[in-house]
Amino acid sequence: xxxxxxxxxxxxxxxxxxxxxxxxxxxxxxxxxxxxxxxxxxxxxxxxxxxxxxxxxxxxxxxxxxxxxxxxxxxxxxxxxxxxxxxxxxxxxxxxxxxxxxxxxxxxxxxxxxxxxxxxxxxxxxxxxxxxxxxxxxxxxxxxxxxxxxxxxxxxxxxxxxxxxxxxxxxxxxxxxxxxxxxxxxxxxxxxxxxxxxxxxxxxxxxxxxxxxxxxxxxxxxxxxxxxxxxxxxxxxxxxxxxxxxxxxxxxxxxxxxxxxxxxxxxxxxxxxxxxxxxxxxxxxxxxxxxxxxxxxxxxxxxxxxxxxxxxxxxxxxxxxxxxxxxxxxxxxxxxxxxxxxxxxxxxxxxxxxxxxxxxxxxxxxxxxxxxxxxxxxxxxxxxxxxxxxxxxxxxxxxxxxxxxxxxxxxxxxxxxxxxxxxxxxxxxxxxxxxxxxxxxxx
Ligand code: DLL
Numbered sequence: 001x002x003x004x005x006x007x008x009x010x011x012x013x014x015x016x017x018x019x020x021x022x023x024x025x026x027x028x029x030x031x032x033x034x035x036x037x038x039x040x041x042x043x044x045x046x047x048x049x050x051x052x053x054x055x056x057x058x059x060x061x062x063x064x065x066x067x068x069x070x071x072x073x074x075x076x077x078x079x080x081x082x083x084x085x086x087x088x089x090x091x092x093x094x095x096x097x098x099x100x101x102x103x104x105x106x107x108x109x110x111x112x113x114x115x116x117x118x119x120x121x122x123x124x125x126x127x128x129x130x131x132x133x134x135x136x137x138x139x140x141x142x143x144x145x146x147x148x149x150x151x152x153x154x155x156x157x158x159x160x161x162x163x164x165x166x167x168x169x170x171x172x173x174x175x176x177x178x179x180x181x182x183x184x185x186x187x188x189x190x191x192x193x194x195x196x197x198x199x200x201x202x203x204x205x206x207x208x209x210x211x212x213x214x215x216x217x218x219x220x221x222x223x224x225x226x227x228x229x230x231x232x233x234x235x236x237x238x239x240x241x242x243x244x245x246x247x248x249x250x251x252x253x254x255x256x257x258x259x260x261x262x263x264x265x266x267x268x269x270x271x272x273x274x275x276x277x278x279x280x281x282x283x284x285x286x287x288x289x290x291x292x293x294x295x296x297x298x299x300x301x302x303x304x305x306x307x308x309x310x311x312x313x314x315x316x317x318x319x320x321x322x323x324x325x326x327x328x329x330x331x332x333x334x335x336x337x338x339x340x341x342x343x344x345x346x347x348x349x350x351x352x353x354x355x356x357x358x359x360x361x362x363x364x365x366x367x368x369x370x371x372x373x374x375x376x377x378x379x380x381x382x383x384x385x386x387x388x389x390x391x392x393x394x395x396x397x398x399x400x401x402x403x404x405x406x407x408x409x410x411x412x413x414x415x416x417x418x419x420x421x422x423x424x425x426x427x428x429x430x431x432x433x434x435x436x437x438x439x440x441x442x443x
Contacts, residue, residue, distance in 0.1 A: 015265045015329050016135075016139070017134075018134040022135075022271070022273075022332060023330055024275070024331060026331055029332075030069060033278055034066070034068065034069055036275075037072065037301065038064075039063070040303055040304075040305070041060060041063050042063040044309050045060075045061075047094065050086070051091075051093075059074065069278065073289070077313070078311055080113060083113045083115075088102075088114040089116065092308060093307060093308065093309055094116075094306055098119075098307070099117065102116050102152075103117070103153070103256060104152040105251070105253070113252060113253060121255070121305055121306050124305075125158065125258055126162060126165050127165065128162075128255065129162025129165070132162065132248065132261035133162045133163060133223065133261075134166060135261050135264070135330075136223050136248070136262065136264055137246065138162075140167035140168060142168045142191045143188055143189060143218075144163045144190065144191075144192040144193075145173055145181070145185050145194065146160055147173050147194060148196070148226070148432070149175040149432050151174075153226075154255070154257060155194075155256065155257060155432075158258060159257065160172055163192075168192070175195070175199065175432050178203060178206045178431070179206055182206035182209070182210045182212060185203070185212075185219065186207070186217060190217075191218045191220050192220070192222070193222045194223045194224075195222075196224060196226045196434070197224040197245070198227065198229075199434075200237050200241065202429045202430070204237070208240075214240070214241045219243055220242075221243055221264075222238075222244070222246065223246050223248055226433055228338070228339060228344075228355070228356050229247070229356075229359075230356055232363030232364065232370075233359060235363075247261070247267075249335060253308070253310060253313055253315075254300055254310075254313075260272040260334075265326070265328035266326050268336075269326070269334030269336040270334060270336075270338065271328075271332045271334055272333050272335055276303050276304050277301065277303060278303060279321060279335075280312070281320060282296050283296050284342050293322060295318055295319065297314060297317065297342055298318070298335075301313070316341045317338070317342075318338075318340060320335070320337045321335055339354060346374075346385070349382060353413055355436045355437055357412065358372070358374060358413070358417070359436075362409075365401075365405050367391060368401065369391065369392045372387060372389040373428070374387055374388075374417075374436060375437075376440060384418065385415065386419075387417050387419050390421065390427055391421055394423070401421060402421050405419045
């Protein structure tokens, strides 16, 4: 079954539901999860030795040993290091010959995290992307400019498949050659832009440089994700492009994008596709579940993956969930306060600091452009943190702006952060995930 209601091009805020599973009563959803969890456990026990060992440690020797969803919480966690140690194909639960696609995490340091998909996995992922993109307001016939990188990064092909499945027109521009992006956006009349949030701002600048006012184009929706971004950045993107920006969350280890997405109707929290992924939120230190609604580390269990089933995978990402009903009618849990990764946290002179907090404070200050990065250095006995950013206009009193910003940062974080105001364009731009922290302490 497909969406109900009229399917015409043009953003409509009337909720459109791609798959009836999105509106299942919670008890029905949980029994579907249990059934799928048993099947996943069966697959892991027979075909993935590391996963099987962990299940046995929890006393799970067969599918029948999973009596309720809560049995999951006895199983030791799966970690990113499992994938690294079994690089590239050691965790696959099917022969390599059954893999029809390989992707990898776009992490800049260390070995890439390699993932594989069977034909059925690709089909499931495509359906999930069609579901999420419908939730975000994409309709058949819309023109989608996909500026996510095509390649090992799941952001390019993931949105490509979902857009085609919906029956939209997908333009596979990929990342880079930003001036050309602006020309194609204008000439083709894209209604939907897909990219990372940081690259969306770069494209907005390229449009401005080409003298194109987005208000005069059909652009109305932005599907963004792949990196942390604050509400402040969303406001800036909404304004710069005259669109509604929708947050997409996902990770290669689960499928890529398609794990959780905001609905256009409410834009309040990201609906988790719980019929395919069980979500838990744990305290990263004690590894115990946090109180309902509290922030912690997100842990996922795949329910439908063939090639790479993962049980209780610790993502390193921080967020919270709510099961409060959403105005769009979906019954799935929503991810709220999705922030950075726990390993993005810096400890500066004893104070814990997250880059996303810096972004939030930066964007609260009038006259600053939304481009920034933090540089960590050690010149003396202490770590020094510098925020490199740019004024929104070049004819400003830089000293006054830098002082104002330093004050806001000190008040907001409790640490002294030196502000270095560069010329407009001085902060390096990214064509994919932005590098927000540069650590020069070792160099
Ligand atoms: O970034 C998948 C993706 C592509 C999601 C495009 C959405 C849009 P990886 O390259 O494996 O996969 O990186 C996954 O990126 O664990 C988070 O730390 C971060 N991340 C992804 N989306 C968000 C988001 C893709 N909306 C890692 N907010 C994840 C915050 C995000 N962080």
